[in-house]
Amino acid sequence: MSFEQEPTEPNSQLPHVVDPGNGQTPNVSAPENQLGEDGEPMLPPNQMSFLHPTSLIFDFLAHIKTYILPVAIGLFYGATEGQGFLLVFSALLVIPTLLHSIFSYFTLRYCISDNQLIVREGILNRNIRTVPLARIQNIDSVQNPLHRLLKVAEVKIETASGTKPEAVLRVLSVEKMNSLRSAVFESPAHFPEGNPLNTPTGDFPAIEDGHSQPAANVTPNSSEDLLKIPLAWLFKAGLASNRGLVLVSISLGLFFQFTNNKFKFSFNWLEELVRNSSGTSEIGDPLQSSWVFIGLSLTAIIFVLGLIRLLGVGWYVIRFHGYQLQRNGNDLRISCGLWTKVSASIPIQRIQFISIHRSLLMRWWGLAAIRIETAGGDSSQNENATESISKRWFIPVIAEDHVTAIIQSLRPDLIWEEASLEFKSVSPRTTNRLIRIACVQAVVLCLIGLPVSPTWGWIPGIALLPILLAHAVKKGKSMQYARRSNEVVYRSGIFNRKTSITFFDKIQTLCISQSPFDRRWGMATLCVDTAAAGPAGHRMQIAYLEEQFANTELKHLRISAAGREPIFG
Amino acid sequence: MTTDHPTTDAATLSETGRESVNPPELFKKLAPANIRYEQLSRAITATTLTVVATIALLIWWLNNGFDTAWLLLLAAASILLVFLFVMAWRWPTISYRHNSWKLDEEGLEIHKGVFWKHQISVPLGRVQHADVSQGPIQRSFGLGTLIIHTAGTQNSSVVLSGLSQTTATELRDQIISQKRGDYVV
Numbered sequence: 001m002s003f004e005q006e007p008t009e010p011n012s013q014l015p016h017v018v019d020p021g022n023g024q025t026p027n028v029s030a031p032e033n034q035l036g037e038d039g040e041p042m043l044p045p046n047q048m049s050f051l052h053p054t055s056l057i058f059d060f061l062a063h064i065k066t067y068i069l070p071v072a073i074g075l076f077y078g079a080t081e082g083q084g085f086l087l088v089f090s091a092l093l094v095i096p097t098l099l100h101s102i103f104s105y106f107t108l109r110y111c112i113s114d115n116q117l118i119v120r121e122g123i124l125n126r127n128i129r130t131v132p133l134a135r136i137q138n139i140d141s142v143q144n145p146l147h148r149l150l151k152v153a154e155v156k157i158e159t160a161s162g163t164k165p166e167a168v169l170r171v172l173s174v175e176k177m178n179s180l181r182s183a184v185f186e187s188p189a190h191f192p193e194g195n196p197l198n199t200p201t202g203d204f205p206a207i208e209d210g211h212s213q214p215a216a217n218v219t220p221n222s223s224e225d226l227l228k229i230p231l232a233w234l235f236k237a238g239l240a241s242n243r244g245l246v247l248v249s250i251s252l253g254l255f256f257q258f259t260n261n262k263f264k265f266s267f268n269w270l271e272e273l274v275r276n277s278s279g280t281s282e283i284g285d286p287l288q289s290s291w292v293f294i295g296l297s298l299t300a301i302i303f304v305l306g307l308i309r310l311l312g313v314g315w316y317v318i319r320f321h322g323y324q325l326q327r328n329g330n331d332l333r334i335s336c337g338l339w340t341k342v343s344a345s346i347p348i349q350r351i352q353f354i355s356i357h358r359s360l361l362m363r364w365w366g367l368a369a370i371r372i373e374t375a376g377g378d379s380s381q382n383e384n385a386t387e388s389i390s391k392r393w394f395i396p397v398i399a400e401d402h403v404t405a406i407i408q409s410l411r412p413d414l415i416w417e418e419a420s421l422e423f424k425s426v427s428p429r430t431t432n433r434l435i436r437i438a439c440v441q442a443v444v445l446c447l448i449g450l451p452v453s454p455t456w457g458w459i460p461g462i463a464l465l466p467i468l469l470a471h472a473v474k475k476g477k478s479m480q481y482a483r484r485s486n487e488v489v490y491r492s493g494i495f496n497r498k499t500s501i502t503f504f505d506k507i508q509t510l511c512i513s514q515s516p517f518d519r520r521w522g523m524a525t526l527c528v529d530t531a532a533a534g535p536a537g538h539r540m541q542i543a544y545l546e547e548q549f550a551n552t553e554l555k556h557l558r559i560s561a562a563g564r565e566p567i568f569g
Numbered sequence: 570m571t572t573d574h575p576t577t578d579a580a581t582l583s584e585t586g587r588e589s590v591n592p593p594e595l596f597k598k599l600a601p602a603n604i605r606y607e608q609l610s611r612a613i614t615a616t617t618l619t620v621v622a623t624i625a626l627l628i629w630w631l632n633n634g635f636d637t638a639w640l641l642l643l644a645a646a647s648i649l650l651v652f653l654f655v656m657a658w659r660w661p662t663i664s665y666r667h668n669s670w671k672l673d674e675e676g677l678e679i680h681k682g683v684f685w686k687h688q689i690s691v692p693l694g695r696v697q698h699a700d701v702s703q704g705p706i707q708r709s710f711g712l713g714t715l716i717i718h719t720a721g722t723q724n725s726s727v728v729l730s731g732l733s734q735t736t737a738t739e740l741r742d743q744i745i746s747q748k749r750g751d752y753v754v
Contacts, residue, residue, distance in 0.1 A: 514686040
């Protein structure tokens with residue numbers, strides 16, 4: 001798309017190339033403007049910055065992390081067993097990484113010029129990456145304690161494309177990062193409405209509602225605190241979560257790995273304890289010792305369960321301590337972390353999908369968690385909180401009475417009152433259908449059990465039937481759907497209740513699927529697909545709708561999705 | 570939102586409610602040549618399988634001689650292959666009836682599937698890019714496959730095969746020109 005435009009007024013502190021840009025297509029590896037005599041873009045050399053000098057260390061550490069274990073083991077055995085060859089060999093393994101880090105430090109340069117972020121890498125195979133500022137979705141930064149000691153941060157720049165960050169600047173000094181951030185998010189190009197590029201060229205009338213003129217009247221520097229998470233919420237969320245289980249299973253894995261060889265743990269002390277408590281050096285009274293054993297096992301189980309919950313609490317506190325959600329003009333900014341500080345900026349208009357999760361325990365405590373989806377970056381279900389704070393862990397925990405206000409602030413035109421929403425349940429015959437499925441499941445269970453034990457095999461199937469039936473009834477009631485003037489809302493889940501919202505202008509495709517069973521029941525599944533669906537862990541696949549209802553909904557959604565021009569860039 | 574849009578007219582609902590809400594005449598069928606093409610490509614697959622089965626049975630016969638197991642296998646293979654050939658002949662006609670598409674002001678809509686039915690709708694302006702591809706046999710029938718890429722996740726590429734090459738190209742151009750503005754997701 002070629003066009004003539006007035007050179008947008010550059011931010012005064014930014015380096016600026018005189019020529020107005022035309023490289024608005026993302027990621028052209030060599031911009032067509034200003035080619036020098038050797039066919040390379042003439043970038044003002046004095047304005048290209050190196051990364052922070054400590055990048056050498058961090059880059060080295062980041063790369064060596066992948067094979068640190070074999071090297072460490074090699075070094076360890078080499079040193080202890082006197083195998084000089086192994087020692088030298090392991091040490092040599094490190095050298096290519098070291099060279100690579102040095103090379104990449106001295107060849108990578110970046111600058112912001114003419115509303116584009118330019119990152120230049122390599123000498124022989126030179127790669128110039130040009131990212132228009134308007135295309136940048138997030139700027140995430142991670143600071144572990146070492147980063148903080150050296151006052152630097154790892155910066156990830158994400159656009160909508162691909163599954164990886166568009167550019168990783170490892171590492172920048174904190175001041176550089178802040179100036180980069182303000183350059184990106186306060187540049188005129190970042191506001192699509194201010195940019196002739198992003199105004200619809202079609203014959204659609206300009207839409208005159210709240211969010212079509214956002215940036216202009218909001219001063220970019222005014223930041224408004226939306227949410228701070230108090231420690232008490234984090235404690236409760238940790239107690240309610242199963243994070244600890246994951247941590248325990250990891251540590252158990254490590255434990256059993258090491259018990260195989262030299263680091264053999266011994267359970268002798270436990271045996272001693274049993275002996276001592278039974279009062280004799282021999283295990284004399286079998287009854288008494290078995291009671292002690294049962295007591296010990298119970299204590300152990302309670303201890304492990306408590307430990308799991310405590311670990312969960314610890315994980316939440318370490319990850320999200322000092323969580324802060326701010327609104328800065330058109331961006332949301334998150335920062336959190338006790339040791340490793342993570343911060344992320346999310347342009348509000350890039351939010352594709354909002355999902356509110358309420359697990360059973362969280363509901364008891366009046367808490368909820370909010371996940372969002374933005375296109376770009378890692379769109380998989382990334383559990384790593386340092387990498388998915390802007391999606392999976394957007395708001396790790398929030399008190400129920402704050403949810404409404406927060407959701408409303410996520411999108412200017414969104415009026416959110418979940419309680420007053422007119423939800424339509426799925427087909428009333430769904431419960432019938434699910435009960436039939438439950439009965440079939442029970443019969444199948446019985447039939448599997450019978451060959452195993454002809455006398456008792458049928459018991460599991462019969463015993464599970466009430467649970468299956470209760471589940472079927474609950475499930476049939478849990479699925480609800482609502483279409484509003486701007487959004488589609490879907491609610492489902494029995495224990496972990498999930499409510500998701502997506503917007504007409506964010507719908508990518510619509511689909512109605514019908515299996516032969518669906519057709520027998522006159523039902524259909526309506527799927528609403530958005531970009532980067534996944535991190536929120538709740539897909540808009542609304543099953544068991546009445547066929548006719550699904551068809552009319554598809555019709556309505558088609559018109560709404562097409563008639564409303566996607567407003568945001 | 571336009572509620573008086575022709576396609577939302579409830580009167581067009583069929584009595585059973587099992588049909589699409591859309592009046593069928595708005596939907597276009599695939600190219601009739603697609604039936605021949607499908608028949609041919611299925612026949613080729615079936616023939617390949619026949620050749621393989623024949624060779625396998627021959628080897629068995631040469632090694633083990635003529636026995637009951639071989640006879641049973643021969644019977645099973647013949648039944649299966651006859652079924653495959655019949656399906657190669659019949660299926661494309663059946664499936665042709667269940668595949669249709671339309672392009673209107675709201676975007677593209679595709680209906681497909683005989684047993685598992687799918688109605689896929691790509692609203693206007695969501696197309697990131699569109700391809701037309703053509704295999705060697707498709708070329709001899711003048712057929713093409715239109716592939717539409719959206720920024721979506723599960724239906725990120727929507728495939729419409731069995732169009733005539735000219736329709737596919739026209740459709741692609743129309744869809745691309747429908748793409749308004751320069752928005753990402």
